[in-house]
Amino acid sequence: MPVALLALAIGAFGIGTTEFVMMGVLPQAAADFGVDIPTAGHLISAYALGVVVGAPLLTAVAVRLPRKTMLLAMMGLFTVGNALFALSPNQEFGVAFRFLAGLPHGAFFGAGAVVASSLVGHGERAKAVSMMFLGLTLANVIGVPLGTLLGQQVGWRATFGVVAVIGLVAIAAIAKLVPHQGKPAAGASLRNELGAFKRPQVHLALAIVTFGLGGVFACLSYITPMLTDVAGYSPANVTLLLSLAGVGMTIGNLLGGRLADRALMPSLYIALLALASVLGIFTITAQGKVGAAITIFFVGVAGFMIGPMMQARIMEKAGGTPSLVSAAVQSAFNIANSIGAYLGGLVIAGGLGLVAPNWVGALLAVFGLTLAVVSGTLDRREAKAERRELALAS
CATH class of the missing domain: 1.20.1250.20 (MFS general substrate transporter like domains)
Known part of the structure; x- marks a missing residue:
């Protein structure tokens, strides 16, 4: 590199x-x-x-x-x-x-x-x-x-x-x-950069970031009370456990980049499905110290595999004007943070318990997966249409 x-x-x-x-x-x-x-x-x-x-x-x-x-x-x-x-x-x-x-x-x-x-x-x-x-x-x-x-x-x-x-x-x-x-490039202009947002696939990619990563933040926003009040850890140990989650994020980020270069969309499907599964499992494993520690690590891995995949995806769909849509991913990331934290707090305030944000996160990840499948279907339809046009032209 x-x-x-x-x-x-x-x-x-x-x-x-x-x-x-x-x-x-x-x-x-x-x-x-x-x-x-x-x-x-x-x-x-x-x-x-x-x-x-x-x-x-x-x-x-x-x-x-x-x-x-x-x-x-x-x-x-x-x-x-x-x-x-x-x-x-x-x-x-x-x-x-x-x-x-x-x-x-x-x-x-x-x-x-x-x-x-x-x-x-x-x-x-x-x-x-x-x-x-x-x-x-x-x-x-x-x-x-x-x-x-x-x-x-x-x-x-x-x-x-x-x-x-x-x-x-x-x-x-x-x-x-x-x-x-x-x-x-000579054609670089704000109008051309904004033109990338006319493509449905760009909006789908930003929505996948918003809802898929919203699942991660629904969990992580309330991870401290989950670890102390549910798993039974002392507040002094929370910092170490957050570092463990950070190690998972680092591994997931590197793994996501490598998988995206090999097969972007199949890897994205796997990452979102893994995230939904791990968050669902966390509602059970949060009841014990060992299970909670292991699961929080895998939340980091699965969640942060998605980042480099979506950055690559949106630059691919932006064509020759990637700067503005690439920056928009970070806006979507922070909106995901807000949505996840808000919905997680909503279910806690509703009396569903401190592990309820994990269910919210799992549902958000499933919705992100659904959007990814729609995006992949559009890819296949576009490729099929291009092959048909080439066949007619020849």
């Missing part, structure tokens, strides 16, 4: 850390700002909103920039946002700076996925994208636990100061290792 993928992975590591470590240091930030935990939770939602808004907006604004320039600009904005957040004087500024830090998230991954796939041959594109996303999954294994520990021992501001330094390292690595991408 090209060494330039390391630079992209460093950027992904910083982004993954800043997105998820906020959950670990939320009590410290709340105490520092003098607000309660629910109010401090706006620091999490502000970042997610920044991702959803920034992914299409910044990609559209910079559609004619060389992609290396785009990557450097997005990582620069990310670094500034996190540095300012570390210096926030109060909750209001904190929310604003978290929103700012989230804006470049989707645009970076969108441009990075296109660059990663351009560095390798056609048969290794999904694998290359998964290598970039390796930084994101490793953030859950290394960056989030260490960042949480640093925040608890030194202060949450130190955590985000370190994240800003990671951003600077990523900028240097991208500048040094990523080859010059040249100017965009």
Whole structure:
């Protein structure tokens, strides 16, 4: 694999850390700002909103920039946002700076996925994208636990100061290792990029991300009370178990990239079916410590196999205008996070128990599988129509 993928992975590591470590240091930030935990939770939602808004907006604004320039600009904005957040004087500024830090998230991954796939041959594109996303999954294994520990021992501001330094390292690595991408093709324009959204397969791909990965977040959003109140783990052990889930995510991400290059749609069917099955099984295994630990690992594996598959799928269906739809995947990812968390909370509030979000997740994964089957059926119909046209032309 090209060494330039390391630079992209460093950027992904910083982004993954800043997105998820906020959950670990939320009590410290709340105490520092003098607000309660629910109010401090706006620091999490502000970042997610920044991702959803920034992914299409910044990609559209910079559609004619060389992609290396785009990557450097997005990582620069990310670094500034996190540095300012570390210096926030109060909750209001904190929310604003978290929103700012989230804006470049989707645009970076969108441009990075296109660059990663351009560095390798056609048969290794999904694998290359998964290598970039390796930084994101490793953030859950290394960056989030260490960042949480640093925040608890030194202060949450130190955590985000370190994240800003990671951003600077990523900028240097991208500048040094990523080859010059040249100017965009002559036909590159916002109109052409938006034209990709006229294709039904693009909308199907985004819907598969939203509902398929929504199943993962329905489970993970409430994993702490499941592990403590149902499985019987102490709060001190939850961090280790979340790291175990992160290891599963890392393995799933790498496995998903390799399988996608070999047989994308069959592999996607298997991944979504596996996710639905594992989430269903988790409703039973959550009752015991060993079963819960094993299952949470496989939730990570099955769930994060889907990411590189869908990134490859949507770039394939976008044709020659992949930048905006590639960034839109990150918006869909964060919408999946919101939908999963909302529906999971709904069934808990309805008195169905702390393991009920797993059933919600399984149903969402089944719906994602149904959409994938529809998408695959359209592929076969399109291929059949093309063969018919070729036969008539000859």
